[in-house]
Amino acid sequence: MMHLTRFRFNTARVGARRLLSSPQTLHAAVMSSFAEILPAGDDGPRVLWRIDRTSRAETYLYVVSPAKPDLTHLVEQAGWPETGRWQTYDYEPFLSRLNVGDRWAFRLTANPVHTARRTDQEPTKLTAHVGAYHQLRWLLQRQENAGFKVVEKPSERRLLPEGDQHELIVSDRRQLAFKKTGQRQPVTLVTVTYDGRLEVTDPDALRRTLTRGLGRAKAYGCGLMTLAGA
Structure with a gap:
């Protein structure tokens, strides 16, 4: 059983701003929404979360999880205690309806990284992709294994000879820095954030992908892809 939950932050409150400023703090708040400890590995469904900021200056938390969360503490700290609510939906009926050839709009916040080293003598290390071209390429390289393909634009709608072949944009680039418990650095x-249109190639x-996430840094608000009517 999987669930999809949405909660709106009251960004005028100090508690909301504190949570939104630290992925480490928000991760702890999300995980404390569950009475039982839930799995966090990549070998099965896990808790995924993402922050969305809308054009109307609204900020939402989305959570996909194997159990229903209780977000009472978030309502009290960062929502509207008298009138605030969260919405949790049974995700299984939607997941079971995915079929080959279906087209959906999608959103994904991810941590696009690659391994690199400056010299042959140095060990490889994870390095973030910072340019839009390489960030787009990062997702396109993973689409086949993730069960979809990003829809290609008709040639007459392409504004650039390179890098504009797909119904895909990258936005809301952020560089976050925060302290992790027990670490000095x-x-x-x-x-x-990726927004685009996809076609389902492998529903399973x-x-x-939708229940286990895509890419790294899942504990810090990355990896959650959601679909909507195209």
Whole structure:
């Protein structure tokens, strides 16, 4: 059983701003929404979360989880205690309806990284993709295994000869730095949000993507893909 939950932050409150300023703090708040400890590995469904900021200056938390969350503490700290609510939906009926050839609009916040080294003598290390071209390429390289393909634009709608072949944009690039419990050095993280249109190629693989996440830094608000009517 999987659930999809949405909660709106009251960004005028100090508690909301504190949570939104630290992925580490928000991760702890999300995980404390469950009475039982839930799995966090990549070998099965896990808790995924993402922050969305809308054009109307509204900020939402989305959570996909194997159990229903209780967000009472978030309502009290960062919502509207008298009138605030959250919405939790049974995700299974939607997941079971995915079929080959279906087209959906999608959103994904991810941490696009690659391994690199400056010299042959140095060990490889994870390095963030910072340019839009490489950030787009990062997702396109993973689409087949993730169970979908990003829809290609008709040639007459392409504004550039290179890098504009797909119904895909990258926005909301952020570089985050925060302290992790027990570590002296801050954690730095580059995140981007992808919006586009996809076609389902492998429903089972796409279901795994939607419930297990895509890419790294899932504990810090990355990896959650959601679909909507195209």
